[in-house]
Structures are given as C-alpha cells and as structure tokens.
Amino acid sequence: MPVELTLTLDATSAKPLQVQVFDQVREIILEGKLKAGMALPPSRLLAERLGISRNTVITAYERLAAEGYVKARGTAGLFVESIPPDSLVLIQRGGQPLTNGPVPDAVGEPLLCFAGSPGGGGDRPERDFWVGRSDPAGFPLRIWRRIVNRLLSQETAFLTDYCDPAGLPDLRAAVSTHLRRARAVAVSEDQVVVTTGGQDALNLVFNLLRSHTRQLCIENPCYLGASLIFRSAGMTVHPVPVDGDGLRTDLLPTDRGSLLYVTPSHQFPTGAIMPLTQRLELLRWAEETNSFIVEDDYDSDFRYDGPPLTALAGLDGGRRVFYVGTFSKSVGAGLRIGYATVPRMFWDEARMLKARMSNGQAWLEQAALAAFIDEGHFDRHLRRLRQIYKSRRDCLVRSLRETFDDPVILGSESGLHLVWRLPEGFPPARKIQIEARERGIGVYALSSGAAYHFDPEARDDMLVFGYSSLTEAQIQSAVRELRAISEDAG
Ligand SMILES: Cc1ncc(COP(=O)(O)O)c(C=O)c1O
Incomplete structure (x- = not known):
C-alpha cells in the first residue's frame, strides 16, 4: 500500500520542481519516515495531488532510483531500499555536529608549514619573514x-x-x-x-x-x-x-x-x-x-x-x-x-x-x-618574480645595513631567504624571535625556521628572514623595529 507523501512545493523558487520533489522525498527516506520496503505513491497519483505534471514526478523518481534510494520491482512500482546510499558515507546525521575532539597540546613551533598558513590554525604575524614563502599576490x-x-x-x-x-x-x-x-x-x-x-x-x-x-x-x-x-x-x-x-x-x-x-x-x-x-x-x-x-x-x-x-x-x-x-x-x-x-x-x-x-x-x-x-607563462612568471624578489632582497639588505653596524648577511645571492648572523654580545636569536613576535613581526631562529641542528648546544646566533612575501614598506618598518627589539631582548 503506497504511503501518503506530504511535500511542500514552491512554484516561484529558482529550484526546479523536479529537484524539490527529489530533495524532499530523499529527506523523508533519510529521516526514516519512509521505511525500507515501503512503496512510493504512483507518479500519476502524486502528480495529481501536488498539481504538477507527471513528467516532473517521473524525473524525480528516476533520479531517486538512479542514486539508490528506491528500486523498481517490475510493474509493482518503486520501493524504498534498505540501505539508503547516504548511510554508507554519513557517520552521523542530525544531532550535534561532529568535532575533532580535544585539541592536543599545541606544537608550539612551526614545522614545515607555518601554523598560521591557511587551514593551519593560529595567526600569522602581520609582518612575517617565514622562510621560502612565495608571494600570494604573485600567483598567476x-x-x-x-x-x-x-x-x-x-x-x-x-x-x-x-x-x-x-x-x-x-x-x-x-x-x-x-x-x-x-x-x-x-x-x-x-x-x-x-x-x-x-x-x-x-x-x-x-x-x-x-x-x-x-x-x-x-x-x-x-x-x-x-x-x-x-x-x-x-x-x-x-x-x-x-x-x-x-x-x-x-x-x-x-x-x-x-x-x-x-x-x-x-x-x-x-x-x-x-x-x-x-x-x-x-x-x-x-x-x-x-x-x-x-x-x-x-x-x-x-x-x-x-x-x-x-x-x-x-x-x-x-x-x-x-x-x-x-x-x-x-x-x-x-x-x-x-x-x-x-x-x-x-x-x-x-x-x-x-x-x-x-x-x-x-x-x-x-x-x-x-x-x-x-x-611560456612559467618563464615570464619567473622573470617577473625574480625582479620583485630581488627588490625585496635589496630592500632587506639595505635596511639591515642602515640599522645595524656591519651586519653579517649570508645567502643573499639567491633563493627566497637570507640569514643574519648576529654579532657577539647580541641576545640569542630565539629571544629576538619571541620579542619580535610580540610586536607582530615574524623572524626566526634556525630551530623555528624549518632548520635542524644536530647539536642542541650550537650557538643560537642566526636569524632567518624569508623576504619574498613582504612588501618593501613592511620590510623597512620591521627592520626599524628590530633595533629596539634586540635592545629589549638584551
Ligand atoms: C630545503 C628545502 N627542500 C625541500 C623543500 C620542499 O618543499 P615542498 O615539499 O613544499 O615542495 C623545501 C621547502 O621549503 C626546502 O626548504
């Protein structure tokens, strides 16, 4: 005996009627109101009750059958399947949204990707010299x-x-x-x-x-x-x-x-x-x-x-x-x-x-x-980026030289980062990193900048600067502040 289906259709909606019929019947099945083995009303009957064309109902029924919610049994009609397809993939319907459970202790240090990366959780400092980051604005x-x-x-x-x-x-x-x-x-x-x-x-x-x-x-x-x-x-x-x-x-x-x-x-x-x-x-x-x-x-x-x-x-x-x-x-x-x-x-x-x-x-x-x-886009893209990154590199080197006495700068000839070897008497790089972070600046000691040293006692005197994703104005203002930061950290 086919069941009565109570559907509410909206002829003025942008959603086609056949989709509305499909969605609502599917929902009724998933909510368990239409149980496995029960018959759907014949298309002619449902179309008359809803005041819509029979073809609209047939199209919705065909889709329900194609997606595995119902199955035809000869000329007897369409019957609800015992395992609706969604049950195979949905772990939980309704109730509380699924959560990831308790958050484990924060790692504390960035690993290979920075914790403030999209989807990584955590905030990126406003002026972030995270190493080797291609400029988001430069993506073609x-x-x-x-x-x-x-x-x-x-x-x-x-x-x-x-x-x-x-x-x-x-x-x-x-x-x-x-x-x-x-x-x-x-x-x-x-x-x-x-x-x-x-x-x-x-x-x-x-x-x-x-x-x-x-x-x-x-x-x-x-x-x-x-x-x-x-x-x-x-x-x-x-x-x-x-x-x-x-x-x-x-x-x-x-x-x-x-x-x-x-x-x-x-x-x-x-x-x-x-x-x-x-x-x-x-x-x-x-x-x-x-x-x-x-x-x-x-x-x-x-x-x-x-x-x-x-x-x-x-x-x-x-x-x-x-x-x-x-x-x-x-x-x-x-x-x-x-x-x-x-x-x-x-x-x-x-x-x-x-x-x-x-x-x-x-x-x-x-x-x-x-x-x-x-x-040929890749070659053009590289040529453009090289010019931009070179200017940023120049700006960083210039700013460091203008702000500090004879800074020892390593690795500036190529790549997307350089290293400033801190002079004798300077606070450790990690301390500067922490102070800088308080002011919205991300500079990194080797141990936080995707590097690894086999000797944990090694001198902590290198600060890594990835310069490729900062503007020149950001670079200049950050280096200017680094002077006060290094004094405070000392
Ligand atoms: C030295 C070095 N090798 C390899 C990679 C590989 O990076 P990815 O896995 O993102 O391609 C990186 C990324 O920063 C790197 O710094």
Missing part, C-alpha cells in the same frame, strides 16, 4: 584559471582514469626541458618522477636507495624536512658540518656505500653556495666510495647576482646524483608539485615505487602546470 591566477577552465572543458577522461604513476608525460617532458635549459641537467622525461612537492620526492629517493646504502650523510645544520625523513629511518646518520662554502667535503666519511643529502646551490638554512671545485670534489667522493647523492635544488629558480650555476646533477652526467626539485617556491606550495630525477638504471624501480606509494598524482594540477610551462 588569471592565467591559471584560464588554463584550468580550458582543460576542464576539453578533457574529462583524465579525471576518471589513472595517470602514469611517474606523472603526466607532458609535465615530465616540460620539467626535463626546463632542467636542461636552466640547470644544465640533461635528463629525459623518462628519468623524471612527479611527486607531491619536494618532500615526497625526498621520501621517494630515500626509500629507493635505503637498501643500497649503509649510512646517511647530511648537512649540519640542515633542512628540517630532510632530517625528519633521515632521523626516522633507523640508519646511522653522519652529520657533516657546513661553512661559508656549504658542506665541508673534507669531512665526509670514507666508508663505502653512503647516501648524502646536500643543498649546494643555496644551502638550507645558511644560504651558502658551494663553489665548483667543491662540487667536483663531491662527485669524486661519490665515485670513490660508491655512494649516492641527493641534490635538493629547492629554490634555484631565483638567482639575483652572478651567472647561473650548473647543478651537481648536471656535472655528474646522470650517474650518482638524484636531483630533487619543487614548484613550491616558483609557483606555489599549495599546488604540492615537485619531482625527482633518477639515473636511468633506477627508472623502473622508481616508477614502481611511486605506484606503490600513491599510484601517481592528481591530473588537473599536473596538466595545468604542463600547459603553464609549455606556453
């Missing part, structure tokens, strides 16, 4: 929107199908062209694996090489993201000190079978640039000790002074260097796109590993980025 939104709209109007199969686990071939080809031109790294697209940012690329390479490796050598201080991977690996870790020329090659261990992580083009965090002789020394070491090198070239798209430097992977000729890159600095970290290049003999293994880890990357961002590079 208009072009990106145009490309994404075009892609979505042309392609849909890619949204439902799997992509190559190593990444979209168009993007891999675009990356290999860019690397050849900009970094003298001669890799083919069949040596590039697209990843979820640089962090995922580091994980991929590490997992690929752990069985070929006895110990891990890493710069000290180093990038926190790399140290998180290496320290959790349970392998012997050999920290290698860094000086003004980057990693001390003379202090590398001579045992065979190491994996070395380096940032030669802009050491993270100190900003040191490794000279060519030392790069060649590294390659010789790798050859002699049968070791491999992970070269993290995270911000090399930005070089302001002097000629471009050939990457280690370019000097190596594809034998022992695994190159890791990211679009987090050049386009935006929210894209989560990076890549690793691997020597040819590791290609099949790397592709299989990526399939095992995540079976590839989301199509839309990859396709949009490939088009962005291929159509």
Whole structure:
C-alpha cells in the first residue's frame, strides 16, 4: 500500500520542481519516515495531488532510483531500499555536529608549514619573514584559471582514469626541458618522477636507495624536512658540518656505500653556495666510495647576482646524483608539485615505487602546470618574480645595513631567504624571535625556521628572514623595529 507523501512545493523558487520533489522525498527516506520496503505513491497519483505534471514526478523518481534510494520491482512500482546510499558515507546525521575532539597540546613551533598558513590554525604575524614563502599576490591566477577552465572543458577522461604513476608525460617532458635549459641537467622525461612537492620526492629517493646504502650523510645544520625523513629511518646518520662554502667535503666519511643529502646551490638554512671545485670534489667522493647523492635544488629558480650555476646533477652526467626539485617556491606550495630525477638504471624501480606509494598524482594540477610551462607563462612568471624578489632582497639588505653596524648577511645571492648572523654580545636569536613576535613581526631562529641542528648546544646566533612575501614598506618598518627589539631582548 503506497504511503501518503506530504511535500511542500514552491512554484516561484529558482529550484526546479523536479529537484524539490527529489530533495524532499530523499529527506523523508533519510529521516526514516519512509521505511525500507515501503512503496512510493504512483507518479500519476502524486502528480495529481501536488498539481504538477507527471513528467516532473517521473524525473524525480528516476533520479531517486538512479542514486539508490528506491528500486523498481517490475510493474509493482518503486520501493524504498534498505540501505539508503547516504548511510554508507554519513557517520552521523542530525544531532550535534561532529568535532575533532580535544585539541592536543599545541606544537608550539612551526614545522614545515607555518601554523598560521591557511587551514593551519593560529595567526600569522602581520609582518612575517617565514622562510621560502612565495608571494600570494604573485600567483598567476588569471592565467591559471584560464588554463584550468580550458582543460576542464576539453578533457574529462583524465579525471576518471589513472595517470602514469611517474606523472603526466607532458609535465615530465616540460620539467626535463626546463632542467636542461636552466640547470644544465640533461635528463629525459623518462628519468623524471612527479611527486607531491619536494618532500615526497625526498621520501621517494630515500626509500629507493635505503637498501643500497649503509649510512646517511647530511648537512649540519640542515633542512628540517630532510632530517625528519633521515632521523626516522633507523640508519646511522653522519652529520657533516657546513661553512661559508656549504658542506665541508673534507669531512665526509670514507666508508663505502653512503647516501648524502646536500643543498649546494643555496644551502638550507645558511644560504651558502658551494663553489665548483667543491662540487667536483663531491662527485669524486661519490665515485670513490660508491655512494649516492641527493641534490635538493629547492629554490634555484631565483638567482639575483652572478651567472647561473650548473647543478651537481648536471656535472655528474646522470650517474650518482638524484636531483630533487619543487614548484613550491616558483609557483606555489599549495599546488604540492615537485619531482625527482633518477639515473636511468633506477627508472623502473622508481616508477614502481611511486605506484606503490600513491599510484601517481592528481591530473588537473599536473596538466595545468604542463600547459603553464609549455606556453611560456612559467618563464615570464619567473622573470617577473625574480625582479620583485630581488627588490625585496635589496630592500632587506639595505635596511639591515642602515640599522645595524656591519651586519653579517649570508645567502643573499639567491633563493627566497637570507640569514643574519648576529654579532657577539647580541641576545640569542630565539629571544629576538619571541620579542619580535610580540610586536607582530615574524623572524626566526634556525630551530623555528624549518632548520635542524644536530647539536642542541650550537650557538643560537642566526636569524632567518624569508623576504619574498613582504612588501618593501613592511620590510623597512620591521627592520626599524628590530633595533629596539634586540635592545629589549638584551
Ligand atoms: C630545503 C628545502 N627542500 C625541500 C623543500 C620542499 O618543499 P615542498 O615539499 O613544499 O615542495 C623545501 C621547502 O621549503 C626546502 O626548504
């Protein structure tokens, strides 16, 4: 016996009548007022009662059947299904909204992403020198929107199908062209694996090489993201000190079978640039000790002074260097796109590993980025950003020099951050960081600025300044205030 359905339709609403019928019947089913096995009223009857066309009711019924709320039983009509589809996915209907439960103790320190990032909770200081942040105002939104709209109007199969686990071939080809031109790294697209940012690329390479490796050598201080991977690996870790020329090659261990992580083009965090002789020394070491090198070239798209430097992977000729890159600095970290290049003999293994880890990357961002590079927008975007960031870098260096006596500034030739080594007698960097924060300024000691030092007693005398996402006026006013801040902290 079909039940009576009480529906209230509004002919003046922008919502079509068939959608109103569908929504209301669905709601009645989900509320349990129409139980499993009960019949819906025949479409003709319901249409007459509601004073609407029968086709409107049929369309709503067809959708209810297509989405699994009701099922036809021959000519007997439509009957409510026992498990409405929403019950499979909704954990709780009505009642109290779901919460995440008690908030665990705040981490207190920013990790790899700043706690004040969108969705990260917490507030960003008004003038924030958080390291390596590409300028939100510099994102090429208009072009990106145009490309994404075009892609979505042309392609849909890619949204439902799997992509190559190593990444979209168009993007891999675009990356290999860019690397050849900009970094003298001669890799083919069949040596590039697209990843979820640089962090995922580091994980991929590490997992690929752990069985070929006895110990891990890493710069000290180093990038926190790399140290998180290496320290959790349970392998012997050999920290290698860094000086003004980057990693001390003379202090590398001579045992065979190491994996070395380096940032030669802009050491993270100190900003040191490794000279060519030392790069060649590294390659010789790798050859002699049968070791491999992970070269993290995270911000090399930005070089302001002097000629471009050939990457280690370019000097190596594809034998022992695994190159890791990211679009987090050049386009935006929210894209989560990076890549690793691997020597040819590791290609099949790397592709299989990526399939095992995540079976590839989301199509839309990859396709949009490939088009962005291929159509020349990426090169133009980089040229524009380089000018903006160079002016900001100049402004920061000038302001520091005008405000403090002979400040020792490190790593300002390239990248998105520099380091001010505090003079003797100055308060510790962490103390300045805390005082500055009180005044809405974010400057960071190494331990809070995505860096890691293996010696907890190391001198706390470096302040990291990411300058790329502040205006020149913000930079000037913040540095002016830093003078009083450092005096108060002393
Ligand atoms: C030294 C270094 N390596 C790699 C990365 C990778 O970043 P992402 O995972 O955002 O691509 C970063 C990001 O700040 C970095 O500073």
